Amino acid sequence: MRPIEYVAAKTVQEAVTSLAEKGDAARPLAGGTDIIVQLRGGRRQLDRLVDMKAIPELNELTYNASSGLRIGAAVPCYRVYGNAEVAGAYPGLIDAASLVGGIQIQGRGSIGGNLCNAAPSGDTIPALIAHSAVAEITGPGGSREVPVEDFCTAPGRTVIQSGEILVAIRIPAPAAHFGACYMRFIPRNEMDIAVVGVGASVVMDGNKVTACRIALASVAPTPVYAAAAGAVLAGKEATEENINAVAEVAQSAATPISDMRGTAEYRTHLIGVLTRRALQSAIQRAKGA
Amino acid sequence: MTTSDKKKYKVIGTTPIRHDGADKVTGRAVYGIDFHTTGMLWGKILRSPHAHAKIKSIDATKALALPGVHAVVTGKDMAVARDIEVEAGETSLNYMHLSDNVMARDKALYKGHAVAAVAADTQHIAEEALGLIEVDYEVLTPVLNGREGMKSDAPLIHPDQTTKIMAFRFDPGTDSGEKSNIAGKSQLKLGDIDAGFKEADFIVEREYTTSWVHQGYIEAQNATAHWNNDDNITVWNSSQGTFNQRQLMAEILKHPVSQIKMVPMEIGGGFGGKIPVYLEIPAAMLSKKTGHPVKMTMTRTEVFEGTGPASAAQMKAKVGATKDGRITAAYAELVFEAGAFPGSAVGAGAQGMFTTYNIENVLIDGYDVVVNKPKSAAYRSPGTPQACFPAEAVIDELAELVGMDPLDFRMKNAAKEGDRRADGVQHPEMGNLECMEALKASDHYKSDLGGPNRGRGVASGYWGNAGMPASCSIAINADGTVSLAEGSPDIGGSRTSIAMMCAEAFGIAAEDVHPSIKDTDSIGYQGLTAGSSTTLRNGWAVFEVTNQAIELIKARAARLWETEPENVDFADGVFFSKAEKELKLTFKEMTGKLMETGGPISVAASVAPRGAGPSFTTHMVDVEVDPETGKVEILRYTAAQDVGTMIHPDYVEGQVQGGAVQGIGWALNEEYFFSDKGAMLNASYLDYRVPTMLDLPMIDTILVEHANPDHPFGVRGVAEISVVPPLGALANAIYAAVGVRMRDLPMAPHKIVKALQEKNGKTK
Numbered sequence A: 001m002r003p004i005e006y007v008a009a010k011t012v013q014e015a016v017t018s019l020a021e022k023g024d025a026a027r028p029l030a031g032g033t034d035i036i037v038q039l040r041g042g043r044r045q046l047d048r049l050v051d052m053k054a055i056p057e058l059n060e061l062t063y064n065a066s067s068g069l070r071i072g073a074a075v076p077c078y079r080v081y082g083n084a085e086v087a088g089a090y091p092g093l094i095d096a097a098s099l100v101g102g103i104q105i106q107g108r109g110s111i112g113g114n115l116c117n118a119a120p121s122g123d124t125i126p127a128l129i130a131h132s133a134v135a136e137i138t139g140p141g142g143s144r145e146v147p148v149e150d151f152c153t154a155p156g157r158t159v160i161q162s163g164e165i166l167v168a169i170r171i172p173a174p175a176a177h178f179g180a181c182y183m184r185f186i187p188r189n190e191m192d193i194a195v196v197g198v199g200a201s202v203v204m205d206g207n208k209v210t211a212c213r214i215a216l217a218s219v220a221p222t223p224v225y226a227a228a229a230g231a232v233l234a235g236k237e238a239t240e241e242n243i244n245a246v247a248e249v250a251q252s253a254a255t256p257i258s259d260m261r262g263t264a265e266y267r268t269h270l271i272g273v274l275t276r277r278a279l280q281s282a283i284q285r286a287k288g289a
Numbered sequence B: 001m002t003t004s005d006k007k008k009y010k011v012i013g014t015t016p017i018r019h020d021g022a023d024k025v026t027g028r029a030v031y032g033i034d035f036h037t038t039g040m041l042w043g044k045i046l047r048s049p050h051a052h053a054k055i056k057s058i059d060a061t062k063a064l065a066l067p068g069v070h071a072v073v074t075g076k077d078m079a080v081a082r083d084i085e086v087e088a089g090e091t092s093l094n095y096m097h098l099s100d101n102v103m104a105r106d107k108a109l110y111k112g113h114a115v116a117a118v119a120a121d122t123q124h125i126a127e128e129a130l131g132l133i134e135v136d137y138e139v140l141t142p143v144l145n146g147r148e149g150m151k152s153d154a155p156l157i158h159p160d161q162t163t164k165i166m167a168f169r170f171d172p173g174t175d176s177g178e179k180s181n182i183a184g185k186s187q188l189k190l191g192d193i194d195a196g197f198k199e200a201d202f203i204v205e206r207e208y209t210t211s212w213v214h215q216g217y218i219e220a221q222n223a224t225a226h227w228n229n230d231d232n233i234t235v236w237n238s239s240q241g242t243f244n245q246r247q248l249m250a251e252i253l254k255h256p257v258s259q260i261k262m263v264p265m266e267i268g269g270g271f272g273g274k275i276p277v278y279l280e281i282p283a284a285m286l287s288k289k290t291g292h293p294v295k296m297t298m299t300r301t302e303v304f305e306g307t308g309p310a311s312a313a314q315m316k317a318k319v320g321a322t323k324d325g326r327i328t329a330a331y332a333e334l335v336f337e338a339g340a341f342p343g344s345a346v347g348a349g350a351q352g353m354f355t356t357y358n359i360e361n362v363l364i365d366g367y368d369v370v371v372n373k374p375k376s377a378a379y380r381s382p383g384t385p386q387a388c389f390p391a392e393a394v395i396d397e398l399a400e401l402v403g404m405d406p407l408d409f410r411m412k413n414a415a416k417e418g419d420r421r422a423d424g425v426q427h428p429e430m431g432n433l434e435c436m437e438a439l440k441a442s443d444h445y446k447s448d449l450g451g452p453n454r455g456r457g458v459a460s461g462y463w464g465n466a467g468m469p470a471s472c473s474i475a476i477n478a479d480g481t482v483s484l485a486e487g488s489p490d491i492g493g494s495r496t497s498i499a500m501m502c503a504e505a506f507g508i509a510a511e512d513v514h515p516s517i518k519d520t521d522s523i524g525y526q527g528l529t530a531g532s533s534t535t536l537r538n539g540w541a542v543f544e545v546t547n548q549a550i551e552l553i554k555a556r557a558a559r560l561w562e563t564e565p566e567n568v569d570f571a572d573g574v575f576f577s578k579a580e581k582e583l584k585l586t587f588k589e590m591t592g593k594l595m596e597t598g599g600p601i602s603v604a605a606s607v608a609p610r611g612a613g614p615s616f617t618t619h620m621v622d623v624e625v626d627p628e629t630g631k632v633e634i635l636r637y638t639a640a641q642d643v644g645t646m647i648h649p650d651y652v653e654g655q656v657q658g659g660a661v662q663g664i665g666w667a668l669n670e671e672y673f674f675s676d677k678g679a680m681l682n683a684s685y686l687d688y689r690v691p692t693m694l695d696l697p698m699i700d701t702i703l704v705e706h707a708n709p710d711h712p713f714g715v716r717g718v719a720e721i722s723v724v725p726p727l728g729a730l731a732n733a734i735y736a737a738v739g740v741r742m743r744d745l746p747m748a749p750h751k752i753v754k755a756l757q758e759k760n761g762k763t764k
């Protein structure tokens, strides 16, 4: 590992300038639970790390029942699930945030970092998509917003251009009778990368589903928003048959590969199983709410 | 729980605080990886990216030109070691192979094989220098599977290798004369299996495979070596045997043992993997070249790729039984992948297979096959988990055919004292059946499974345990305490157990004995900390030195009491005159009088005990299988083991639990994933999945204390065997839960789903 310059930016502007100076040889640093591992393993070479944790705005977590949730890009997972109001309103995100790594990782690793790392298996990303989250980005050219489902472009790649940073993730306030769930499959019970992950959300009207979103992890080069799968259920009763139909469409939205974590065939099978289970749980939660 | 609570001893059987406890919980204990000395350089190894390749040239010019780099060594700098095979505790090894494994000479034989080493001012410079060493390889076709490697048209890994044919284990053997990747073929034979199978009403014959698995010790391999100007070499490292490693160093470096000192640092796990030398050799060579001490440590990836895991195996098992449940014959074929050099644990595996049963007709063929994978090393009961897996799975199928409870079937066929093992040797006194009976009487056995997709499995296991030499010395202090020196690296709590036996002999408290572990210049020869032998053999050494000391102290008491030594006796910690009962002094009181009766007393002794006393065990496990995802949840686990007399029951229980957990990992999720070019794809703890706390229930133990009649304190090895049964027990439990027989390890979720889909006739 070569020596690396470390810059603790105090403002968004300072961070943007510092990053822009070095182009691709600089990257933001949040909790470091991805990037430091990658640097030490020789998978990345950088000249400069620009720390996001000292920028006040990136550490803010604000929730308001009418305007929704805004998660500063450097806010670690534990602060998200540790906030009772947030936990009640965004159950799918809480499922994901509380299973990233373990206690130590959650104390440091951020949801913003998970998103910007853009792993196909990133656990919070399908949950964010299910919750209709939007990324707020600022760069040398100003600010813009990108829905999370359009944020990741390839393994490890996002819409973020050099000099840009993710400032916050915004999630709208949940509708009445909203429920969500994120589930992943791993062979062990902790410390593993999702073989398949499924995020699901529903808005219910009695036993009828008025809106449904399904997103998948570890089944394609990026997390996948399976819009067609959710559409199957919109306006329909939450019956077993209809739920099975969603699972089938979700399976066809994926392009899984075979690797040491699972065969393509097994992954496709699991998308079906987890879509059904995550949906059922989201529906239960919506009804309970 | 334990099955006996008889109070024969005062110290033995209690659980005093461990002598190394304070240092370990406060982080003060100095492990090999913590060692640091003045003027030290850092070494790093360049490893082959290819599984099989000719090394045409190595050019280190650019690396040597990098500021901060001091030296580079390659295989060309090594002397050619002797091509002879020696016994090394649990397996055998060949000096030349070991030397070629430490540093490749002409060919790289697996991905991760060391090809060069560099010493530099810092680790980072050393790492950077590795990238500047230019190696010209000619890539060859790798052999990546034992059965493939056995074929006559397979590429030859060692072009001159022929097959050694052995009629029994450790037979010097005869040479087949034919070039082959099969390094050895061994056979165990008892009775006549053809006749045995004729008698059988039911015969089950199946094939099984297991994957490469790693011991998974926490502390990575490390060594710091200093080759002094006077040619004395000192090595500080964490190993499972300083004297063994001193010998290996001497052979490979062609240096006298008298000029090599191995200093045992605290060790963070070994399980067999820290018997061979790896970094010690290049560290010493780099130190010689630079004049500085050189420290080397492995990354976890290097540990996975460059040290010795346990062999993968391809196996066949066939067992027959009569209608009334008597096993009449057993046959097995064991193909073990040795890795890049001969010497898998196939012989030990054969020795343990079917051994918990009394079977009159047994034939086991074993093949030791070289493949382009890391050279296998010992791993807790080497070879036996692999071999007992097919045995226990086939026996489970037979029990079902016969219509007997799997535990009853095992009890009916259980080997007892005097019965013959497959190698013809008669079993000594032991507690095989007692373990099975204890399990049958347990709450676990009587409990309900309580739900669908749940099942219970049992499996038994055998491990012979080892003896090996030991030395220890004691110095008696005037305050009634004893300084105890020994030389066996303490992995499982042995120093406290050894101190407890010393305390027992003298009738003092465990805390009054101060044990320490010495370097090879400061104590007599010790065998390996392996083969579950350390407590057993050091118990003998302690027995020897304490008896000698007691005789010496009796003579001092005799002088005090103006009588002859034979008139003085010692019992329950008290010296007394046989004639005048009021003349008595405790051990502690006597130690205060040594100076006035002739001066201090210290005693040293070396022993080479036999009669290790074999281990027997049976495990029972309840699982729940998620039929949709194939995930296996372990609900309840009980291990019943004959542990001989327990010196420190907590340590014994810890050994039994730890082995069971390693076996659970082996069964369910641990495996080396190799690419089709022989590269390990999961060389980190992220994707090499050892069980975590959340994957395990409490491992309950039933500790059957069947004292070893051949040991002064009744000790039997306890530390290895519990890794053996989980493989079969879990396969049997999964079958009981969801009706599929898993014959290929690990029984990963995707395989279980596939098996269930095939069973249910679904393809989707």
Ligand SMILES: Cc1cc2nc3c(=O)[nH]c(=O)nc-3n(C[C@H](O)[C@H](O)[C@H](O)COP(=O)(O)OP(=O)(O)OC[C@H]3O[C@@H](n4cnc5c(N)ncnc54)[C@H](O)[C@@H]3O)c2cc1C
Binding pocket: A027, A028, A029, A030, A031, A032, A033, A034, A035, A036, A037, A052, A073, A074, A099, A100, A101, A102, A105, A108, A109, A110, A111, A112, A113, A114, A115, A116, A117, A121, A122, A123, A124, A160, A164, A165, A166, A167, A191, A192, A193
């Ligand atoms: C032991 C262990 C277990 C893990 N388990 C899981 C798991 O179960 N599930 C899972 O999904 N992940 C897991 N991870 C990965 C990692 O912890 C998560 O992805 C975490 O959320 C990353 O957050 P971070 O703040 O540490 O990101 P960092 O490592 O700081 O950054 C990650 C990436 O995002 C970029 N980045 C960070 N902040 C910004 C910003 N504001 N703007 C633009 N780019 C930015 C960085 O440059 C980097 O490329 C695990 C990691 C470890 C070490």
